[in-house]
Amino acid sequence: MRKSTVILSAAVMALATAISMSPAQAAAFQVTASISTSSAQSGDGPIITGQLTPAVVHKVYLQRYYSDAWHNVATTFTNGSGQYIRHVTSSELGYKVGSLKFRAKVLADGGPYSADGSPSVTKTIYGWQSLAYMDAMSGASYRYVDGNDEFVADEYTADDSWQIKSPNIGTVGTRYTKWNLQEKCIRFQGFAGIDDDESVPGAVGRFIVSIDGTSHDTAENYGPNVADFFDVPIYKTHYLALKAYKLNGNATVIGVGEPEVLCSKKLPVDF
Numbered sequence: 468m469r470k471s472t473v474i475l476s477a478a479v480m481a482l483a484t485a486i487s488m489s490p491a492q493a494a495a496f497q498v499t500a501s502i503s504t505s506s507a508q509s510g511d512g513p514i515i516t517g518q519l520t521p522a523v524v525h526k527v528y529l530q531r532y533y534s535d536a537w538h539n540v541a542t543t544f545t546n547g548s549g550q551y552i553r554h555v556t557s558s559e560l561g562y563k564v565g566s567l568k569f570r571a572k573v574l575a576d577g578g579p580y581s582a583d584g585s586p587s588v589t590k591t592i593y594g595w596q597s598l599a600y601m602d603a604m605s606g607a608s609y610r611y612v613d614g615n616d617e618f619v620a621d622e623y624t625a626d627d628s629w630q631i632k633s634p635n636i637g638t639v640g641t642r643y644t645k646w647n648l649q650e651k652c653i654r655f656q657g658f659a660g661i662d663d664d665e666s667v668p669g670a671v672g673r674f675i676v677s678i679d680g681t682s683h684d685t686a687e688n689y690g691p692n693v694a695d696f697f698d699v700p701i702y703k704t705h706y707l708a709l710k711a712y713k714l715n716g717n718a719t720v721i722g723v724g725e726p727e728v729l730c731s732k733k734l735p736v737d738f
Contacts (some may be wrong), residue, residue, distance in 0.1 A: 489536050489702030496583040497519070498527065500571040507590040509655065510729045512556045517571050517585060525573055529553055531560065532568040532587065539572075560652065564594040569621055591731050593653065598726040599627040602735040604645045604706075618724045620660025621694035625724030631664070631711040632720050634672065643677075643710040653702045653734040659687075660694040663719040670719035677708035687715060701728070 497520040506514035515529055527546050530537040540560060543553040551571075557626050560567070571585040618628035659674040666672075671690050676683040676699055687695050701707060707728070713722035728734075 471671045484574060487542055489521075494579065495571045495581040496525070496576075497733060498571045498573050498583050498585045500569060500585040500588055502504070502569065502588055502590045505591075506554075508593050508729070510557070510593050510595045510654075512551065512554060512558075513569070513590060513592060514554050515569060516550070516552045519545045519549040519551070519573060522547070525549075525576065526552075527551050528572040528574075530570050530572055530584075531563075535568065537572070538582075560592065562594060563734060564592050566590070566636055566731075567592050568689070570608070573574075593729045593731050594733075595727045595729055596729055596734060597627050598646065598655075598723075599629055599659075599708075600706075600736045601728075602737050604647050605643075610638040617664070618722050619663045620658060620722075620724060621663070621690075621692045623658055623660075623694050623724060625658075627726070628722050628724050629709055629726050630720055630722035632665075632717060634712045634721055636713055639675065639710040639712050643708050645706055645708040646734075648701065648704050648707050648728065648730065648734065649732065650703045650705055651734070652704060652707075652728040652730040653700065654729040655699045655701050655707065655727070656697060656729075657723040658694045658696045659723050660721075661691065662722060663691050665690060666719040667717045669715070670717035671714040672719050672721040673712055673714060674721055674723065675710040677706075677710055678704050679706055682710075694724075 499517040500515055502515055519525055519654045519735045524547060527543050527545060528539050529541045531540050541553055543550045543551050566589055568587050568589045573583055575582045617624045617626060634642050655732045661670055661672045671688050673688055678701055683699055713719050
């Protein structure tokens, strides 16, 4: 009788072990993560997508690696097909730029599946920076930041601006501003014109973007109530200069409202 009891107990233990090691209970979640190049260069933070296997609705933690550890920066949920997509904003990244490492992490569900982390993915993340506050190499005495006086062109207004006040007639001259972008920026944007509030009627001026010594003219003469929005590629640019001149003798202020560069490095500011 004792022998039969021992045999029965062994059989029960073997069955329990087999149940505990069944494929469903031994498996782990599998999650992936990817970032598109375009989203990484948007300036608004990366868009991270991925797939969870098995395909169930589940919470996903999006993490960034820094200070020798993984840190949660955002969360999302997969859909019924196990897919997720999440725009991680610049503010959620703490406005960090450069080569950043990400992954997706899922926790155990309290059921048959255990936690999993995706392979890490590293992308260069870009962010917008204001030229109006960036440390300039030269021409700084002719650069003005409008903290109180608005820059107004064609009813578009900006608190941050670059301006040339009373520029030379017909030539750029010495009144310009130059920045060292260290080949870290890929786009320059803003809106150009003359200040409608500070320029006299009949004033006409021209604004020029110079990329490593080569002019990228906006190809427009600015008079009152004219604004030109632009988005200039400046990939691998060392030196960006903004220049202006006026085309007649009327007093004018030529400038750029909200001048921003999209960069993979935080460049030094004036203050």
